[in-house]
Structure formats: C-alpha cells, structure tokens
Amino acid sequence: MSDDQDTVTRLRAQAHAADELHERSRRLLVDAVRSGLAAGLTQREVAAAIGRSQPEVSRLQRFQGRSGRGRVVVRNRSKIVALAAARGATNLRVFGSVALGTDTSESDIDLMADIAPGTGLFALARLERELGDLLGSKVDVVPARGLREHLAERVLTEAVPL
Structure with missing residues (x-):
C-alpha cells in the first residue's frame, strides 16, 4: 500500500x-x-x-482572466459588452489589478471604454452600477479620452481588450 x-x-x-x-x-x-x-x-x-x-x-x-474576478469578467464578457453598448460604451479594455491578475477581495474592476458623443455621466454611473450588479464587484468605467495625463501611460500599458 x-x-x-x-x-x-x-x-x-x-x-x-x-x-x-x-x-x-x-x-x-x-x-x-x-x-x-x-x-x-x-x-x-x-x-x-x-x-x-x-x-x-x-x-x-484579449483579456484572459487569471484571477477569480478576472474569470468572472471573462465568463460574462458578452453580457458586459452588450450592457456597455446599450449605454454608449464600446472598445472595452480591462486595466489595473484585475488585468494584472493581482486583485484581492478589496479590488474593483477597472474598465476603459470609448464613449459615444452625448453619453452623460448618469449613463456611465448607471453602467457602472449594472456591471457591478452583474459581476458582484464594484466597477469603474473610465472614458479613454478622459484619462488624466499622469495616469494615461500606466493605464494604456496595462489595458487589455475585453
């Protein structure tokens, strides 16, 4: 034995x-x-x-999802894209700790998106809330054109297409 x-x-x-x-x-x-x-x-x-x-x-x-949160994002990719498109957000990219696979239970999910002209802050806030409900985590959606200069290089380096 x-x-x-x-x-x-x-x-x-x-x-x-x-x-x-x-x-x-x-x-x-x-x-x-x-x-x-x-x-x-x-x-x-x-x-x-x-x-x-x-x-x-x-x-x-494309984004592979190496962590638990990342895998949740990958499993819900089509729903995320559909919700975002309905709110005027396209070309979604994941950045931050989820993209790097270093997220913790405290981490949010950071998404960068191209935002259609005329899309207001309320639509973005609604999208963040809907995505948060879908994914079970806080979600931040950052307009690609609105990146602060001191963050842009890091975000663009980390960003991975969803």
Missing part, C-alpha cells in the same frame, strides 16, 4: 509541476504577443515572429 501512496504522491507532484509550467508558458506567450503589438507590429507580423496563426494572436491579445 505504501508503494501505491508514493506513486500517487509522485503523480500529483508531477501534475502540479506540469500545470505550473503550462501557466507560465501561457503567460510568456501572452506577454510576448502584447509586447509585439505594443511595439507597433501587426497581428500578422507578431504571428510570424512567434510561429502562431493570426487568429491565435488575436485570441491571445
């Missing part, structure tokens, strides 16, 4: 190590794609550089 337990323990350890390697390799690939795109390469150029297809680069570019 001891040999069986040793084998099971060893298998669990190997599977855990494989899972960690898989997650690390995925993060490296996503970071490489985002780095290439941030440097101004097209998806096609990035795909050629990393030996992947352009559709895979497009998929890797």
